[in-house]
Structure formats: C-alpha cells, structure tokens
Amino acid sequence: xxxxxxxxxxxxxxxxxxxxxxxxxxxxxxxxxxxxxxxxxxxxxxxxxxxxxxxxxxxxxxxxxxxxxxxxxxxxxxxxxxxxxxxxxxxxxxxxxxxxxxxxxxxxxxxxxxxxxxxxxxxxxxxxxxxxxxxxxxxxxxxxxxxxxxxxxxxxxxxxxxxxxxxxxxxxxxxxxxxxxxxxxxxxxxxxxxxxxxxxxxxxxxxxxxxxxxxxxxxxxxxxxxxxxxxxxxxxxxxxxxxxxxxxxxxxxxxxxxxxxxxxxxxxxxxxxxxxxxxxxxxxxxxxxxxxxxxxxxxxxxxxxxxxxxxxxxxxxxxxxxxxxxxxxxxxxxxxxxxxxxxxxxxxxxxxxxxxxxxxxxxxxxxxxxxxxxxxxxxxxxxxxxxxxxxxxxxxxxxxxxxxxxxxxxxxxxxxxxxxxxxxxxx
Numbered sequence: 095x096x097x098x099x100x101x102x103x104x105x106x107x108x109x110x111x112x113x114x115x116x117x118x119x120x121x122x123x124x125x126x127x128x129x130x131x132x133x134x135x136x137x138x139x140x141x142x143x144x145x146x147x148x149x150x151x152x153x154x155x156x157x158x159x160x161x162x163x164x165x166x167x168x169x170x171x172x173x174x175x176x177x178x179x180x181x182x183x184x185x186x187x188x189x190x191x192x193x194x195x196x197x198x199x200x201x202x203x204x205x206x207x208x209x210x211x212x213x214x215x216x217x218x219x220x221x222x223x224x225x226x227x228x229x230x231x232x233x234x235x236x237x238x239x240x241x242x243x244x245x246x247x248x249x250x251x252x253x254x255x256x257x258x259x260x261x262x263x264x265x266x267x268x269x270x271x272x273x274x275x276x277x278x279x280x281x282x283x284x285x286x287x288x289x290x291x292x293x294x295x296x297x298x299x300x301x302x303x304x305x306x307x308x309x310x311x312x313x314x315x316x317x318x319x320x321x322x323x324x325x326x327x328x329x330x331x332x333x334x335x336x337x338x339x340x341x342x343x344x345x346x347x348x349x350x351x352x353x354x355x356x357x358x359x360x361x362x363x364x365x366x367x368x369x370x371x372x373x374x375x376x377x378x379x380x381x382x383x384x385x386x387x388x389x390x391x392x393x394x395x396x397x398x399x400x401x402x403x404x405x406x407x408x409x410x411x412x413x414x415x416x417x418x419x420x421x422x423x424x425x426x427x428x429x430x431x432x433x434x435x436x437x438x439x440x441x442x443x444x445x446x447x448x449x450x451x452x453x454x455x456x457x458x459x460x461x462x463x464x465x466x467x468x469x470x471x472x473x474x475x476x477x478x479x480x481x482x483x484x485x486x487x488x489x490x491x492x493x494x495x496x497x498x499x500x501x502x503x504x505x506x507x508x509x510x511x512x513x514x515x516x517x518x519x520x521x
Contacts, residue, residue, distance in 0.1 A: 098272065101232070101272040101273040101276075102272065102273075102276060104219075104223070104225075104229070104232070104233055104236065104273045105236055105272060105273035105274065105275070105276030105277040105280065106276055106277075106280055107219055107223075108212070108215070108216045108219055108233055108236040108237055108240050108273070108277045108281075109236070109240045109276060109277040109278070109279065109280025109281040109283075109284070110280060110281075110284060111212070111215040111216070111218075111219065111237075111240070112208070112211070112212040112215065112216075112236075112237060112240025112241045112243075112244055112277060112280075112281040113240065113244050113280060113281035113282070113283070113284030113285045113288075114284065114288075115185065115189075115208070115211040115212065115215060115241070116208050116211070116212075116240075116241060116244035116245045116281060116285050116290075117244070117284065117285045117288040117289075117290050118189075119189055119192070119204070119207055119208060119211065119245070120204070120245065120285070120290050121288075121289075121290065122189075122193055123192070123193065123196055123204060123369075126193050126196050126197040127196055127197075127368055127369070129197060130196065130197055130198065130199060130367070130368065134364075136197060136198050136199065137198060137199040137354075137355060137358065137364075137367070138355065139198050140198040140199050140200060140351035140354055140355060141347070141348040141349075141350075141351030141352050141355070142348070142351070143194050143195075143197070143198040143351070144194075144195070144198075144200065144344075144347035144348060144350060144351045144400070144401065144402050145344040145345070145347050145348040145351070146194075146344070147190075147191045147194050147195075147347070147402070147403060148343040148344040148346070148347040148401050149343075149344040150187070150191075151187065151191070151343070152342075152343055152344065154183070154187070155183075155187060156181060156183075157179075157180075157181055157184075158180075158181050158183055158184035158187055158188070158210075158214075161184075161188070161206060161210055162206055162209055162210060162213075162484055163484060163485050164180060164184075164213075165180055165209065165210065165213035165234055165237070165238065166259070166260055166484055168180060168213075168217075168230075168231070168234055169231045169234045169235055169260045170260060179217055179221075180213050180214050180216075180217040180234070181214065182214055182215075182217075182218050183214075184210050184211075184213070184214040185210065185211040185214040185215055188206070188207050188210045188211060188403060189207060189211060191402075191403035191404075192204065192206075192207040192403045192404045192405075194403070195397070195402045195403050195404045196368050196369070196404070198351075199354065199355075199358075199364070199367040199368065200351075200354065200367070200368070200397040200402040200404065201354070201366055201367055201368065201370070201390065201393035201394045201396075201397045201409060202368075202369075202394065202397050202398060202402060202403065202404025202405065202406075202408075202409065203369065203404050203405030203406055203407045203408030203409050203410075204245055204369065204404065204405050204407070204408055205241075205242060205245060205246070205405035205406070205407035205408065206403075206404060206405030206406065206407075207245075207403070207404065207405060208241035208242060208244060208245035208405075209237075209238050209241045209242060209405075210241075211241055212236075212237035212238055212239075212240045212241030212242075212244075212281075213234050213237040213238060213241070214237070215237060216233045216234050216236055216237030216240075217230070217233070217234060217237070219233060220233045220234070231270075232270045232273050232274070233273070235256045235257065235260060235270055235273070235274050236256070236273045236274050236276075236277035237277070238252075238255070238256035238259070238260070239252045239253045239255065239256035239257075239274045239275070239277050239278040239281075240252070240277035240278055240280065240281035241281065242255050242256065242278070243277075243278035243279065243281050243282045244278075244281035244282050244284070244285040245285075246292065246407075246454075247282055247285070247286070247292035248282070248453075248454055248457040248458065249275075249278040249279040249281070249282040249283075249457075250278070250453050250456075250457055251450050251451075251453045251454035251457055252278035252281070252282070253271075253274045253275045253277075253278040253279075254447075254449055254450040254453045255445075255447055255450035255454075256274050256278070257270065257271070257274060258447045258449055258450045259445060259446070259447050259450070259484060293371065293374070293375065295378055295430075295434060295437075295458050295459060296378065296430060296459065297378070297428075297430045297431050297433070297434035297435075297459045297463060298428055298430040298431055299428070299431075300431070300462045300463045300466075301427070301428065301431065303465075307427075308469070310425045310426075310427060311427075311435065311466050311469055311470060312469060312470075312473055313425065314418065314421050314425060314427075314432060314435065314436070314439075314470065315435075315439055315469060315470040315471075315472075315473035315474050315477075316473060316474075316477050317417065317421060318414060318417065318418075318435075318436055318439035318440045318442075318443060318470060318473075318474040318477075319439070319443045319473060319474035319475065319476060319477025319478045320477055320478075321387070321391075321413065321414070321417055321440050321443070322410075322439075322440050322441075322442075322443025322444040322474060322477075322478040323443065323477070323478045323479040323481060324391070325391055325394075325395065325406075325410065325413065325440070325444055326444050326478070326479075326481045326482060326483055327479075327481060328391070328395040328399065329395050329398050329399045329406075329483075330481070331399075332395055332396070332399030332400070333399050333401075336349070336350075336399065336400060343401050344401075346400050346401050347400050347401040347402060349400060350396055350397060350399070350400020350401065350402065351400070351402075353396050353400070354367075354393060354396055354397060357389075357392065357393060357396065361389050363389075365386075365389075366386075366389050366390045366392075366393040366394075367393070369408050369409075369412075370390055370408075370409070370412045371408075371412075373386060373390065373412055373416065374408075374411060374412045374415055374416075374437075377412070377415035377416050377418070377419045377429075377433040378415065378429070378430045378433050378434070379429075379430070380429070381419065381422075381423065381429060382416060382419050382420070384420045386416040386419075386420070387412075387413050387414075387416035387417040387419075387420060390409060390412050390413050390416060391409075391413050394406070394409040394413070406444065406483045407441060407445070410440050410441045410444055410445075410483075411437045411440075411441060413440055414436035414437045414438070414439060414440030414441060415433040415434070415436050415437040416433075416436075417436050417440065418432035418433040418434070418435055418436025418437070419432070419433045419436070421436070431463070434455070434458070434459050434463075435455075435463075435466060435467065435470045436470075437455075437458075438451040438452070438454055438455040438458075438467060438470070438471060439451070439470040439471055439473075439474040440474065441454075442470075442471040442472075442474050442475050442478075443474035443475055443477065443478030444478065444482060444483050445482060445483055445484065446475065446478070446482045446484075448471040448472050448474070448475040449471075451467075451471045452464065452467045452468050452471050455467040455471075
C-alpha cells in the first residue's frame with residue numbers, strides 16, 4: 095500500500111508540473127501564432143532567428159541538445175556509465191526555441207516541446223524526492239505521458255505512448271503504469287482547467303463493412319506507412335547532407351530559414367507555416383488540393399532537418415489527414431473517414447507506436463471505427479521501415495519479423511549511422 099500511495103503521489107506531482115508547463119507553452123504558442131499572422135514581415139527574420147537559437151544551443155545546450163532522445167536513453171538505461179541527468183535548462187530552452195520557430199514561420203509541431211519539458215521537470219522532481227534509479231526512470235516516463243496527454247488533450251494515448259515509445263521490445267514494469275496514467279490525466283485536467291482548448295474532430299459516419307472497403311483501407315494504410323518512411327528519412331538525410339556541407343549548426347539553420355522563405359513564394363501560400371491547424375481542420379470538411387500533403391512535408395522536413403526546434407507530431411497529423419483527404423476520391427471513400435485514419439496512421443508509422451495511435455484515434459474520434467484504426471496503424475507501422483522520429487527508441491531493438499522492408503531503407507540508415515560515427519559507409 096505504501097508503494098501504491100507513493101506512485102499515486104509521484105504521478106500527481108509530475109502531472110501538475112507537466113500540466114502547468116504545457117498550459118504555458120500552448121498559451122504562448124497561440125499568442126506567437128497570432129502575432130506572426132498579423133505581421134507577415136516576420137517571416138523574413140526566420141533565418142536569423144533560427145541561427146540565434148542554434149547558436150544558443152551550441153553554447154549553452156549541452157546534453158539538452160539531444161532533445162527527446164536524451165530522455166529515451168535515460169529511461170532505457172543506455173547511459174548507465176555516464177550518470178548523465180536531464181538538465182533543467184532543457185525546459186526553458188525548448189520552450190523559447192519552439193516559440194521562436196513558430197513566431198517567425200517555421201513548420202514544426204509541439205509534442206517534442208511538451209515531452210522535453212515534462213521530462214526535464216520530472217528529473218527535477220526525482221532529484222528533490224531523492225528517487226533511486228528505477229523510480230527516476232518511472233518519473234521520466236510520467237513526464238512523457240503528462241506532457242503528451244496535456245498538449246493534445248488525450249491522456250489515455252499519452253500514457254500508452256510513454257510506455258510504448260520507450261519500452262518498445264522490452265517488458266513494461268507494472269508499477270510504472272500507475273504513475274504514468276495518473277500523470278497523463280492530471281496534466282490534461284490541469285491544462286483544461288487553465289483555459290486551454292483542444293481541436294475536436296469527426297470522421298463522420300463509419301461506412302458499413304465489406305471486403306472491398308477493407309481492401310481500400312489497407313491500400314490507403316500502405317500509402318500512410320510509406321509516407322511515414324519518406325518523412326523520417328527526409329529529415330535524416332537532410333541533416334546528414336547539411337552537416338557534411340556546413341559544419342556550424344547556426345549556419346545550417348540560417349540556410350534552412352532562407353529555403354523556407356523561398357518555398358513560401360514557390361508554393362504561393364503561407365498555409366504550411368507553423369502548425370497548419372486550419373489545413374488540418376479543412377482536411378476533415380472539404381476536398382483539398384492533392385499537393386497539400388506534399389508541401390507540408392517539404393516545409394517540415396526543411397524546418398526540422400536544418401535544426402529548428404519543435405515537434406514532429408502535429409505536422410504528421412496534418413500530413414496524414416491531408417494525404418487521406420487526397421486518397422479519398424481515388425478510393426471512393428468519405429473524406430473525413432480517410433482523413434481521420436491518415437492522421438493516426440502516419441504518426442503510427444513515424445513514431446513506431448501503433449497501439450498508442452489506436453488509443454489516440456478512439457479518444458479523438460470515438461470507438462466506432464476501432465477496427466479500421468487498428469488495421470491502418472498496424473499496416474502503416476509494418477511499411478514504415480526500421481526508422482523513426484525517435485532515434486534512440488530503436489537502438490538495439492529490431493522491429494518484428496513481419497515488418498515489410500522498404501527497398502534501400504537499411505542501406506540508407508547504415509550509411510547515415512556510419513558517417514555519424516566517423517566510419518566509412520558500407521557499399
């Protein structure tokens with residue numbers, strides 16, 4: 095009973111910290127987005143803003159520059175020899191850096207910021223509570239679930255996401271579940287109580303089951319999985335190319351900002367800047383131009399691949415919903431139905447968290463279409479290759495054997511890892 099009460103208390107503490115941080119972050123994000131939309135000229139400062147943030151991380155970031163991967167490594171015990179902690183400065187640095195990205199027009203998300211703030215504050219709580227190594231890891235897990243649940247308003251998905259993204263291929267400690275679930279629900283509740291509102295979605299009427307419908311959904315799911323792979327590999331390859339050409343991180347960010355400005359004029363639209371939430375909402379209500387998911391992907395890959403701060407999840411939501419929107423008329427399916435499936439499936443493939451994405455779909459859309467949600471998330475996961483937006487997640491953990499291997503994916507990853515370690519790439 096004492097252990098049970100302890101984890102309730104720990105989950106509540108981390109949930110409060112995550113909820114407060116997420117509420118501050120989301121309120122500020124809405125404010126900077128309004129400022130950017132009211133002052134179009136701010137876009138032209140994007141290269142300088144990105145360079146300034148990258149320079150700040152170069153000088154003051156330290157371990158915080160590894161972002162989400164640092165938290166995953168700490169929980170999975172990949173840094174046993176170094177006794178490295180999650181620095182407290184990670185929270186304010188990622189908060190300010192993400193606000194800067196969105197203020198000046200970078201295409202990025204918000205999940206990475208919430209998770210890093212939650213993890214940083216959870217590690218602070220672990221130090222004050224004098225938690226041992228096992229308890230500290232569970233507190234960090236609670237920081238992930240609290241941040242994710244609060245920023246998206248999906249506490250169940252936040253709890254499952256924290257357990258799945260970190261413990262992929264490993265046994266989950268049963269005592270972690272108590273703190274992780276409580277942290278997610280407390281974080282979400284507190285964020286809502288502080289006046290933060292979340293978007294609501296509807297996938298409309300679920301079509302009656304048929305084998306033809308099942309085959310159409312499966313075909314769409316393959317496209318969602320390949321889109322996940324292209325997104326992940328696009329960011330990885332761009333980071334590798336830029337790091338070989340330009341040695342200084344702040345110069346890479348400056349170049350990325352210049353490219354984003356050019357893309358705005360090539361595309362003839364500012365729709366793809368920031369979170370692109372209007373585009374996400376439109377994906378459920380009307381037929382969009384087919385190229386919208388491509389443009390959002392390109393803008394986000396350039397932004398994140400050149401070193402700007404922010405998460406990948408919201409852009410993945412937008413890309414998935416827009417891709418589903420584009421596929422709907424080709425497959426003769428309802429636009430909101432396929433947009434909703436695309437939203438969760440592209441994220442499932444890129445994050446390697448199919449179970450969390452099924453739960454996410456149920457929280458966002460209700461459980462009426464859960465069978466189709468399971469189908470698209472698993473198939474997308476199978477076709478997304480051995481890669482993901484969280485590099486440390488797959489460190490030494492192979493995907494299941496039923497994974498569909500994308501031609502050339504393994505070679506690209508081996509070359510990227512070899513160059514990162516200073517070895518010659520395999521031929």
